[in-house]
Amino acid sequence: MEQLLLLIFLPLAGALITAFAGKSAKIVSTVISVVSLGLALFIACNFIPNASTQFEANLPWIADLGIRFHAGIDGISMLVVLLTNLLIPIIILSSYRHDYKNPSAFYALILFMQAGLLLVFTAMDAFLFYIGWEAALIPIYFICAFWGGKDRVRINMKFFVYTIAGSLFMLMGIIYLYLQNPAHNFDIQAFYALNLDSAQQGWIFWAFFIAFAIKMPIFPFHTWQPDTYTAAPTQGTMLLSGIMLKMGIYGVIRWLLPIVPTGVQDWSCLAMVLSIIGIVYASLIAFTQKDAKRLVAYSSIAHVGLISAGIFALNQQGLQGAMVQMLSHGINVVGLFFVLDIIFSRTKTNKIEELGGIAKSAPQLAIVFLIIVLGTVALPGTNGFIGEFLLLMGVYNYGIWAAAIAGLTIIFGAVYMLRMYQNVMLGKTNELTITFTDIQGTEKLVLYIICALIIILGVYPKPLLHLTEASVQHLLEQVNQKLTSVK
Amino acid sequence: MNIIITISITAFIVLYAGLFKANKALLPLTVVGLLTALGFTFSAWNGNAVHFGMMQTDNFALAFSGVCIIGTLLIFLLTQNYFHAKSDNIAEYYTLILFALAGMIMMVSYKNMAMLFVGLEIMSVSLYILAGIRKKDFASNEASLKYFLMGAFSTGFLLFGITLIYGATGSFDLDKIQAYLVDNSKAISPIFYPGVILMMIGLSFKVGAAPFHFWTPDVYEGSPTLITTFMSTVVKTAGFAAFLRLFAGAFEPLHDFWAAPLIVIVCLTLFIGNVTALFQKNFKRMLAYSSISHAGYLLFSLVVVGANSQNSVLVYATAYTFASIIAFAVLILVKQKTGNDSFDSFNGLGKKNPLVALSLTIAMLSLAGIPLTAGFIGKYLMFLNVMGEYHTILVAFAILNALIGFYYYFRVIVAVWFREGAETELSTPAQYKVVLLVSVAITLILGIYPAIILNLI
Numbered sequence: 028m029e030q031l032l033l034l035i036f037l038p039l040a041g042a043l044i045t046a047f048a049g050k051s052a053k054i055v056s057t058v059i060s061v062v063s064l065g066l067a068l069f070i071a072c073n074f075i076p077n078a079s080t081q082f083e084a085n086l087p088w089i090a091d092l093g094i095r096f097h098a099g100i101d102g103i104s105m106l107v108v109l110l111t112n113l114l115i116p117i118i119i120l121s122s123y124r125h126d127y128k129n130p131s132a133f134y135a136l137i138l139f140m141q142a143g144l145l146l147v148f149t150a151m152d153a154f155l156f157y158i159g160w161e162a163a164l165i166p167i168y169f170i171c172a173f174w175g176g177k178d179r180v181r182i183n184m185k186f187f188v189y190t191i192a193g194s195l196f197m198l199m200g201i202i203y204l205y206l207q208n209p210a211h212n213f214d215i216q217a218f219y220a221l222n223l224d225s226a227q228q229g230w231i232f233w234a235f236f237i238a239f240a241i242k243m244p245i246f247p248f249h250t251w252q253p254d255t256y257t258a259a260p261t262q263g264t265m266l267l268s269g270i271m272l273k274m275g276i277y278g279v280i281r282w283l284l285p286i287v288p289t290g291v292q293d294w295s296c297l298a299m300v301l302s303i304i305g306i307v308y309a310s311l312i313a314f315t316q317k318d319a320k321r322l323v324a325y326s327s328i329a330h331v332g333l334i335s336a337g338i339f340a341l342n343q344q345g346l347q348g349a350m351v352q353m354l355s356h357g358i359n360v361v362g363l364f365f366v367l368d369i370i371f372s373r374t375k376t377n378k379i380e381e382l383g384g385i386a387k388s389a390p391q392l393a394i395v396f397l398i399i400v401l402g403t404v405a406l407p408g409t410n411g412f413i414g415e416f417l418l419l420m421g422v423y424n425y426g427i428w429a430a431a432i433a434g435l436t437i438i439f440g441a442v443y444m445l446r447m448y449q450n451v452m453l454g455k456t457n458e459l460t461i462t463f464t465d466i467q468g469t470e471k472l473v474l475y476i477i478c479a480l481i482i483i484l485g486v487y488p489k490p491l492l493h494l495t496e497a498s499v500q501h502l503l504e505q506v507n508q509k510l511t512s513v514k
Numbered sequence: 515m516n517i518i519i520t521i522s523i524t525a526f527i528v529l530y531a532g533l534f535k536a537n538k539a540l541l542p543l544t545v546v547g548l549l550t551a552l553g554f555t556f557s558a559w560n561g562n563a564v565h566f567g568m569m570q571t572d573n574f575a576l577a578f579s580g581v582c583i584i585g586t587l588l589i590f591l592l593t594q595n596y597f598h599a600k601s602d603n604i605a606e607y608y609t610l611i612l613f614a615l616a617g618m619i620m621m622v623s624y625k626n627m628a629m630l631f632v633g634l635e636i637m638s639v640s641l642y643i644l645a646g647i648r649k650k651d652f653a654s655n656e657a658s659l660k661y662f663l664m665g666a667f668s669t670g671f672l673l674f675g676i677t678l679i680y681g682a683t684g685s686f687d688l689d690k691i692q693a694y695l696v697d698n699s700k701a702i703s704p705i706f707y708p709g710v711i712l713m714m715i716g717l718s719f720k721v722g723a724a725p726f727h728f729w730t731p732d733v734y735e736g737s738p739t740l741i742t743t744f745m746s747t748v749v750k751t752a753g754f755a756a757f758l759r760l761f762a763g764a765f766e767p768l769h770d771f772w773a774a775p776l777i778v779i780v781c782l783t784l785f786i787g788n789v790t791a792l793f794q795k796n797f798k799r800m801l802a803y804s805s806i807s808h809a810g811y812l813l814f815s816l817v818v819v820g821a822n823s824q825n826s827v828l829v830y831a832t833a834y835t836f837a838s839i840i841a842f843a844v845l846i847l848v849k850q851k852t853g854n855d856s857f858d859s860f861n862g863l864g865k866k867n868p869l870v871a872l873s874l875t876i877a878m879l880s881l882a883g884i885p886l887t888a889g890f891i892g893k894y895l896m897f898l899n900v901m902g903e904y905h906t907i908l909v910a911f912a913i914l915n916a917l918i919g920f921y922y923y924f925r926v927i928v929a930v931w932f933r934e935g936a937e938t939e940l941s942t943p944a945q946y947k948v949v950l951l952v953s954v955a956i957t958l959i960l961g962i963y964p965a966i967i968l969n970l971i
Contacts, residue, residue: 091968092898161885172932180932184924191920195913198894202901202909 030070031082031098034108035145037063038115042138048131053123056134060116063141067112074105076494078501080151088155093205093212097152102498106350106491107148107277110357111270115141117476118265121365123469124372127174127260140166140266147274153201153213156282160194160238163274167266171259179258186255189248193238200234203227204286218286219505222512225289232290235283236298242275243331245298246305256324261368264320268327269361273353276331279338280346280502288506291341298339299425303432305332310439319370319377322447323363326403326440330356333436336429337418343503345421350495351488352414355402358484359411362399362477366392369470370451374459379447384456389465393452395474400448402481404441410484413492515565516554517579518619520547525612532605540608541590547612548587555580567687568626575623577828577970578755582622585748585835586615588952589740591945592843596740607647611744614640618752622759627676627686630756634672634720637752638665641745645737657736664719664729672716678709688764695767702768710765710772714779717760721753723809724782731790734802739849742798743842746805751831754812758827762819769819777817781911783810788918797845798855800922801838804881807919808834814896814912818903824971826895832967833880833888833960836953840877843949844870847940860926862935870940871930873950880957882923883916888960 041059048055074081083099100108119137127133143166146159164187172183201213207227208217223231241248256264284291291298309328316322334352337345369392370385371377386393398409405411415437423430466474484491524547531539555576562572569575593607613636620633642665646658680686682703683694695702715726722730734742765772787807794800812830815823845855847870852859864871880889893916900909929935960967 089963089965089968091965158885165879165884169931172928180928184921184928187924188917188920192917195916196910199897199901199906199909199913202894202898203906205898206902 028082028084030066030073031084031100031149034063034066034070034112035098035142035149037066038138038141038145042135042142045138046131046135048134050130052131052134053119056138057116057119059138060112060119060141064112064116067109070100071105071109071494074100074102074494076102076497078102078497083151085151092154093210094154095152095212095214096155097214098146098149098155099151100149102495103277103280103350103502104148106354106495107273108145110273110354111141111144111148113480114265114269114357114361117361117473118262118269120469120473121265121361121368122262124369125260125262129173133170133174133262136166136170137262137266140170144270144274148277151215153204153215153218153282155213156278157194157198157201160197160274160278161191163271164190164194167263167271170266171255171263174260175258175263176260177258178254182251182254182258186251189241189251193241193248196234197238200231203231203234215282218282219509221286223287223289225293228287228290229293230290232283232287232294235278235287236294239275239278239283240301242278243272243335244275244328245301245332245335246308246328247301249305249309249328252328253321253324256327257318257320261364261371264364265361268324268364269357272327272331273357276334276338276349276353279335280349284338284341285502285505285509288509291339291506292510295339295341299336299422299429302332302336302339303429305329306336306433306436307439310436310443313443314439316443317378317380319367319379319382319447319451320364322379322443323360323367326444327356327360329436329440330360330403333415333418333422333433336433337421340421340425340429341503341506342421342424343500344417344424346499346503347492347495348414348417348419348421350499351491352411352418354491355410355414355481355484358477358480359399359403362395362474362481363403365470365473365477366396366399369466373463376459379450381457382451382460383454384452385460385463386452387456388461388463391471392466392474395466395478396452397448398478398481399474400444402485404444405437408482408485410481410488412485413488515563515569515571516558517551517571517583518616520551520554521612521616521619524548524551525609525616528605528612529609532603532609537604540605541593544590544608544612545587548583548590552580552583552587555583564625568629569620569623570625571623574755574759574824574971578622578751578831579619581828581832581835582615582618582748582752585751585839586611586744588836588839588949589744589748591949592740592743592839592846594943594945596738596846607644610640610644610647614644614744614749618748621752622755624756624759625688627679627688630760631669631673631676634756635669637749638669638720641665641741641749644741644744645733647741648738653736654738655736657733660729660736661733664733668716668719668726670716671712671719675709675712675714675716678705678712682706682709688760691764692767695765699767706768707771710768711775713760714772714775717753717757718779721750721757721809721812722806723779723813724786724806725779727783727786727806727809730806731799731802734805735796735799739798739842739846739855742802743839746801746842747835747838750805750809751835754809754827754831757813758816758824761816762823766819773817776813777908780810780813780817781908783807783813784912784915785810788915788922792918792922794922796856797860797926800857800926801841801845804919804922805838807915808881810915811893811896811912814908815899817905817908818899822895822899822902825968826892826899828971829888829895829960829964829967830892833892833957836956837877837880837887837889840873840950840953840957841881843946843953844874844877847942847946851938851940852936857925857929858935860929860935861933862937863929863940864931865935865937866939867942870942870950873954874930875927876954876957878923878926880961882920886958886961888957888964891961891964
């Protein structure tokens with residue numbers, strides 16, 4: 028329990044310290060985030076990979092309203108907690124080349140967001156989950172709107188109103204479940220045990236699904252995403268794509284599936300179709316993108332589409348694949364955005380056609396970029412492969428037609444990612460890229476860590492799978508049990 | 515009773531101090547008086563005393579008295595240099611605000627409808643004068659006249675309603691009226707119903723609920739900003755407490771009858787307030803319209819009268835009061851520097867005044883209802899109560915309105931942090947810092963640990 032409380036409140040305390048750290052905010056926040064990572068690793072080492080909830084903290088908070096500070100870690104949480112605490116120091120390190128104005132506010136907001144994310148990923152109380160959900164949104168809004176690029180104010184307002192609309196409907200669903208719960212609390216186990224008829228499950232499904240779908244984002248709720256990713260500062264984009272969108276995926280797995288399984292079953296066909304439309308649609312748009320950052324943004328929609336398709340297939344492979352792919356996608360997409368940021372900072376452009384031949388002057392960057400691209404397109408031996416393989420297997424078990432179309436994502440992805448790589452890194456150098464300096468210092472450190480993770484997890488994914496296996500199985504049993512009992 | 519006496523005596527002392535030109539002593543005297551009144555409020559806790567059958571200082575009355583007194587205290591702290599710059603006769607400001615406060619204490623603790631009327635009039639007459647206290651200012655005159663005409667009009671409705679109810683029940687006493695409704699539930703006099711509706715209209719006028727809201731924007735804009743602060747926070751809170759005391763208490767057995775017209779009022783208030791606030795270019799006017807929309811959320815709790823509704827009104831009113839005080843305090847500071855109160859004058863405020871801007875941001879987040887601020891807990895309780903009665907459509911409607919609210923509150927945040935502006939440095943007097951600090955602390959503490967206020971009543 029103490030470990031978990033420390034895990035959540037360390038970044039929060041860190042945010043406060045960083046806010047008053049002035050010029051040394053960069054260093055302070057790095058130290059705090061690295062300590063958080065150490066703590067997460069420590070918890071992961073002491074984590075027994077079975078289906079139980081561990082390190083549980085269950086403290087009274089607002090007793091009159093049945094709200095408790097109830098958090099805990101099972102296999103599913105463990106993975107996303109690791110992802111969060113792994114990516115935050117990487118994201119902070121990746122900002123070393125930048126001199127943001129008001130650095131103390133910038134880094135404090137990142138750490139504040141980390142606390143919100145950890146709350147989301149460990150909450151076992153729906154109210155706490157909602158608090159974390161919003162607490163993660165406010166800092167990223169400020170990060171993107173304050174330090175972002177052109178037209179950031181309008182774009183971020185759209186992003187904010189979009190996401191908050193989703194979460195308000197989720198709040199409505201949460202209140203409804205609370206009222207249905209005879210014990211009048213927000214405890215997740217009590218919510219699991221609720222017996223709702225299929226009409227109730229149907230609308231609660233939508234109340235939650237829209238919130239999660241906007242966050243991921245799933246077609247047609249994605250329209251805020253490319254603009255926001257492009258206008259955000261690189262660290263903001265990394266936070267959004269690397270960690271924040273996992274909130275939506277995690278929400279589906281943790282809250283949607285076990286609470287309203289009948290609703291999920293009734294609507295899974297539609298969710299599957301939306302996911303697959305998203306995959307094809309985003310891939311096709313990615314083909315036509317001239318800006319590398321937008322291309323990666325759309326590829327992210329395609330990848331998330333596959334993950335959600337795997338989840339709504341409602342089987343072990345699909346869910347396991349989703350878990351692994353959450354981690355892999357987080358690492359890869361952060362790597363991609365970092366490389367694009369490096370290129371942008373040197374050439375002042377991310378337009379694919381204006382670049383070319385960078386590999387000649389920056390061979391090290393070419394290698395690490397290639398590894399990240401290969402991880403993204405799921406080459407066997409990289410971290411992307413195992414996740415996408417499992418996801419496709421899961422979707423295949425759901426329906427061959429679905430798997431056939433969803434499988435296009437790999438082919439499409441390979442085409443547009445490799446073509447982007449080719450046009451940016453290979454070919455003729457021009458006046459922009461001739462003076463390109465290779466990666467150095469923290470850039471090297473960050474990219475090497477990312478590449479090492481891509482390869483290690485690709486070659487030896489067993490500990491990762493082992494971590495989540497029991498929890499995922501348990502979750503599916505719960506879902507199936509409830510499905511049979513409702514009939 | 516002690517509370518009203520203390521406040522009234524303070525008002526007289528301040529008036530006499532003004533007569534002897536002891537302008538420096540006014541604020542300390544007032545603060546001491548109000549703190550004493552606050553002390554009496556605390557000491558009467560759980561007493562539930564009935565005073566001459568006219569007033570009942572139950573915990574409901576005391577909690578709302580406490581909020582009103584603290585709110586007034588903070589507003590008094592904002593007077594530094596404010597009145598002094600505008601007028602020589604500043605003692606009148608103090609006295610009138612104190613008299614209004616005494617009226618409000620009656621409004622939150624009446625047991626007899628006559629007392630409601632007396633309290634309401636003491637408050638209103640003081641406010642009519644306060645709205646027009648800048649004698650040479652055209653807008654202030656207009657505000658005062660409008661307020662007076664509308665106020666007199668609405669008092670007429672209220673009185674007529676009281677008369678009809680007296681005719682039906684033969685009593686002004688709330689308990690007796692309630693007993694009448696319970697005893698004669700099959701044969702309620704037909705004149706009772708129009709009485710309820712007329713009182714509803716009269717009180718809706720006073721709290722500025724649509725469609726009886728037309729006076730609010732002009733009066734709020736025209737009055738001196740500090741008076742606007744007072745009217746839109748403390749006065750509003752007292753108005754709602756009076757509303758709640760009547761409808762959740764005496765008229766509660768008739769809930770099925772008056773809920774339907776009230777739902778119409780709620781929906782209109784929410785929608786008109788929010789949509790109109792969206793299009794305002796003037797910060798003060800935006801706050802005026804947003805105060806209409808908050809009246810809508812507050813009325814929400816009346817739609818479903820239950821054990822929770824009193825507490826949720828208290829939480830919401832507290833959250834709203836302190837967030838608004840921050841907003842108005844910053845507005846006063848900005849206006850002193852730039853001379854106007856449009857959104858544009860807030861541009862770039864965050865660069866030179868990060869702490870003031872941060873306070874304003876927290877206030878806006880609270881008004882918009884973002885978690886970890888008091889405003890969220892308030893909104894949450896409203897949604898919870900209404901969902902509890904399965905008015906799901908109504909909650910969905912409120913959520914849509916909350917979304918519109920996000921949009922215009924965030925416009926302030928955008929202006930403060932993200933827009934380029936004149937980068938003027940505000941001169942923030944120490945008392946303003948105290949007010950901002952206290953209000954921000956209350957907003958955050960109630961947002962993070964609302965348990966301290968949830969079981970008050």
